[in-house]
Amino acid sequence: MHTVSLYSTLATKDQMNRFFLAVFLLLLVTKISGQEKEKRKHLDSIQINLKRSLDSILKNTTNDLNIIVLKQKLKEITPKKPKKEHIGWKDKANFTLLFNQSVFNFDWQGGGTSNVAGNATLNYEFNYKKNSLTWDNKIIADYGLTFLKDEDFARKTNDRIEFNTRLGQKIGQGFWNYSLFINFRSQFDKGYRFTKNPDSEETIRIEETHFFSPAFIQVGPGLLWKKSDNLNVNIAPVTSRMIFVDKEFTNVTDYEDGDYFGVDAGESSRFEFGGSLAAYSKYTIIKNITLEQLLNLYSNYIEDPANVDIDYTLSINLLVNKYITGSFVFQAIYDDNATGGFQIREVIGLGLKYKF
Structure with missing residues (x-):
């Protein structure tokens, strides 16, 4: 008898707990529903007042102007x-x-x-980019000639071939990366020094450089600060150069x-650190x-x-349209292994540009 009475008491308590839980959930849902209704009512009130304000402003202007202004405002407030x-x-x-031409007649x-x-x-x-890893590669090929009247x-005007590759591993959430870079520079064609024969005034050219003479290769680990593809600095305090x-x-x-790019007599290479x-x-x-x-x-x-x-190279590019461009290039090089002063180059011209 006592056992049956105990089970009956426990069952009654369990039913009471379920009843109070159901009442609590019902009251909670009712309260939330009421809050949602109040919120919708408040938003509807704001919407009505905003519409009335717009109607009072827009009724004094033409529909075409209203459409332009509203489209512009919608574009401003729409999240990107x-x-x-x-x-x-x-x-x-x-x-x-790029092309450049100057012509003078006999009477000029x-x-x-x-x-x-x-x-x-x-x-x-x-x-290449994946997660925190970047691998940037760039090839630059540049060649220019000028033809002078009555010259043989x-x-x-320019001769350059360059390849850059740089591997970067991001450090944390900032702009700094661990990096490793390789740079190769040389030229396509022979380079000459021009002189005049004092007797015949004939132009004499003497070969000074050609492809892979000189050629520069640099390799080094370092730190890369890269805010974007258009703004970055790579510092490599340990760099070898051949x-x-x-x-x-x-x-x-x-x-x-x-005398020749720092290379000793009879040698074909020079190592620098x-x-x-x-x-x-x-x-x-x-x-x-x-x-x-x-x-x-x-x-x-x-x-x-x-x-x-x-x-140092400075380039200013003017895009006239999809295919026509104007360009100004200034380059200054100082390398005491090549010459004792600055080498200066300027190129300006108008020409064709094609992206692919």
Whole structure:
């Protein structure tokens, strides 16, 4: 009897608990439903007042103007969709062909020599990104010639082939990355020094450089600060550099060690160990005009570390339309292994541009 009474008491308590729980849930749902109704009622009131205000303002202007203003306002307040981060390979290429011409007739008294010049440039980038890993690659090919009236030989205005590859691993959530870079630079064609024969006034050219003479290869780990593809700085305090040349330029009579790009007599290469910095920026000045800057610094720890090699390039590009472009390029190079002063180059022209 006592056992049956105990079971009956427990069952009654369990039913009471369920009853109170059901009442509590019912009251909670009712309260939430009431709050939602009040919220909807409040929003409906705001919507009605806003519509009345707009009606009172818009009734005094034309429908065409109202549509323009409302579309513009809707565009302003519509939240922008976040850009989806690209994962995997991404490439782009630009080919530019610039022309320059000056012509003077026989009766022109102001002086000058008729000439025509052309410059072709190819920039190709193929980059990889996945999570915190980036791998950036860039090929630059640049070649230009100018033809002067009554001259036997064309002269180069530019000759450059360069390959850059850089691996980056992001550090935390900031802009810093661990990095490893490789840089290769050389030229396509032979380079000459031009002189005049004092007796016949004939132009004489002497070969000074050609493909892979010189050639520069730099390799080094470091730290990369990369805010975007258009603004980054790579610092590599431990960088090795190899300079390769043709022995025919170091085996000449009376050659002194280091005269040809720092290479000793009878040798075809030179090893340097130092630190480097590479900085890149690109931004829009005004619509259709961009300014691009590239700075490379290198210090050889083994020999004259305070004597820093400098390679600075400034490019201003004007996009006339999809295919026509104007370009101004300024480049300054200081390398005491090549010459004792700054090497300066300027190119300005109008030409064709094609993206693919």
